[in-house]
Amino acid sequence: MIRSAPILSGVRARDLAQDLPTVRPDSDALAAARLIATHRLPGVAVVDADGGPVAVLPASQVLRFVVPTYIQDDPRLALVVDEATADRCAGALTGTRVRDLLPARGQRVELAAVDGAATALHCAALMARLHSPLVVVTDGGHVRGLLTAAHLLEVLLSASGADGSE
Numbered sequence: 506m507i508r509s510a511p512i513l514s515g516v517r518a519r520d521l522a523q524d525l526p527t528v529r530p531d532s533d534a535l536a537a538a539r540l541i542a543t544h545r546l547p548g549v550a551v552v553d554a555d556g557g558p559v560a561v562l563p564a565s566q567v568l569r570f571v572v573p574t575y576i577q578d579d580p581r582l583a584l585v586v587d588e589a590t591a592d593r594c595a596g597a598l599t600g601t602r603v604r605d606l607l608p609a610r611g612q613r614v615e616l617a618a619v620d621g622a623a624t625a626l627h628c629a630a631l632m633a634r635l636h637s638p639l640v641v642v643t644d645g646g647h648v649r650g651l652l653t654a655a656h657l658l659e660v661l662l663s664a665s666g667a668d669g670s671e
Contacts, residue, residue: 518628519621521660522642522650527552530559534601538567547638547653551603556647558618560607563638570606571597617641621649625660628652 527550528537541549541564548563569577571594576582583591617637619628621644628640632654639653 516625518619518623518642518652519649521652525651527648528603530604532603534603534606535598537603538598550641550648550651552648558616558641558648561617561637561639562606566606571595618643629657
């Protein structure tokens, strides 16, 4: 099938952004983890008191905090950990704030955020470069919504005809 114009030429990040939950740096880390788990999110955006984006907290970063370093270094050790010990891992989040889960200032990567006018390809390129499972879509410095890699792939595959619908 030949298309005369790219189907995504007029699609912008603001069109693709989803209204997904956000958290603040002082939010309870266990509540944030439950939010990620309950909604099956790849992560959440961390916003300041004014609604401006601060960071992206990927679910993998929450796991990094929960799983003991010695098991991360050698995952085979997880095979010999008893169930009670494994169950206590999530307890590491108790009394912890979201800011404690974020990488130290010197280790933080660029914020995965785009203006609402960004193209789908711009969003995809940023996600790929930063290895981010989501991008924060802003308007006037405030979070308009979030765009997950899964949603973006769905849109890109559908537009290219590679979703199996042809």
